[in-house]
Amino acid sequence: MSRIGRRPVDIPANIKVEIKDSEISVEGAKGRLKKVIHPHIKAQVQDNRIIVTRASDLKQDKSLHGLTRNIISNMIKGVNEGFTKELEIRGVGFRAQVSGKTLNLQLGFSHPIAFAVPEDISVQVPKPTQIIVKGIDKEKVGSIAAKIRSFYKPEPYKGKGIRYKDEYVRHKVGKAVA
The missing domain is CATH 3.90.930.12 (Ribosomal protein L6)
Known part of the structure; x- marks a missing residue:
């Protein structure tokens, strides 16, 4: 270095x-x-x-x-300039919305997830399946985006979950039917 x-x-x-x-x-x-x-x-x-x-x-x-x-x-x-991280949500019925400084996520669980966004970070939801995290501190923007992604990481069989916009998820083949 x-x-x-x-x-x-x-x-x-x-x-x-x-x-x-x-x-x-x-x-x-x-x-x-x-x-x-x-x-x-x-x-x-x-x-x-x-x-x-x-x-x-x-x-x-x-x-x-x-x-x-x-x-x-x-x-x-x-x-x-600021920093930006974009996340995508994939899955039937999976969606996000922002109300004030709270990000509400519906990810197929029995309960919605309410995530409190820190003061110096802004979260936008232009579409119910897209989340944009913005801020001036690169480290904080990345950690908040990673925290949001950790609520439902993309799974390798159907690809459901929260992923970064440019992230590639390798798909696995399911069990062979006898």
């Missing part, structure tokens, strides 16, 4: 970055993000670029170097 860590992160004109000790704060059109970086990794702003450096050449520090650089890059992209 050290090759990734060596590349500087460009700061767009409309983004404001502050670095205090080991805390990085990024503010843009969509909001504000703060992260604390590992003490062995240092970041500094030079000529509208963020340069990430590491304390030593230990294997752990090298991997943290690239990781930190990508986290900072994702923070800048998040406050500038």
